[in-house]
Amino acid sequence: MFGLFFLILFTPGVSEFLCTSSDLEISYTFCDSTAHAFTFNVTPCSFMNKSIWKATLTWIPRSDITFLKIIFHIWYNGVKALQWKEVLCSGADDEYSVCGMLKGETIATAFDIKGARTKFPKGDYDVILQAFSDDSENNMFMCLNFTMTVKQDAF
Template identity: 40%
Template structure:
């Protein structure tokens, strides 16, 4: 489920401005994003289908032109409900050796265009407003931040999954 939340929070949108943009609106949820860094990184992520109910598998498409080489990529996703931290997910996506993702090793300015399959687990997620921050680092230091995105997820009803 954590992968699903992470990926649906990245649902389609270009990250180029500080203002909030609508990514997805369905009968059960609304999703908005805005950049939280000074970067004008060209980054697009789309998840299909763009809603929770009835699905446990999704396709994610990534289009990205990084402003740094992707020999090393560390990602941190923090999800909050009201003021309480719900999840903090840390993942080293690229290490420079035997990486599983096709975009690892991409050079600065090189276009990354790939599709990945995702799946989620059934969990109870209460209705309400959630905020998330996704940060990508090209190194181990906070100074190596090069992608930062804030998300607002409003769940209007609790998801009902159809797992097969």
């Protein structure tokens, strides 16, 4: 099984490799100005076997998560390709385990990333993930900048 497990207490601006293989390389940095207690792992680190990626996340938030809105901005070879917004926690009938977590509690969860089924053309992808504690997008409490290099076209 391909993949690495990183336990990192990040400092802003420091790039960390999430995984690297013959066909794929993924790294990320925090794009906000604060350090985070954060762990993220993806396996397998490849598009070649056409499987779903398994991801694990461990994070200690510095504020309560009663409302959570995420925004993904995706660029391909420097051109904006997609923007996606989703409210994950609203305080009513929330389906995600992260909803309702309190400041300082450890979030430890595993989930599938189904995008691994997508055939990504060779090139550079930049993904900005922003997390907000309000719907107006004024109170950002986390920002991640993922860089993905697809080294060969998927078959």
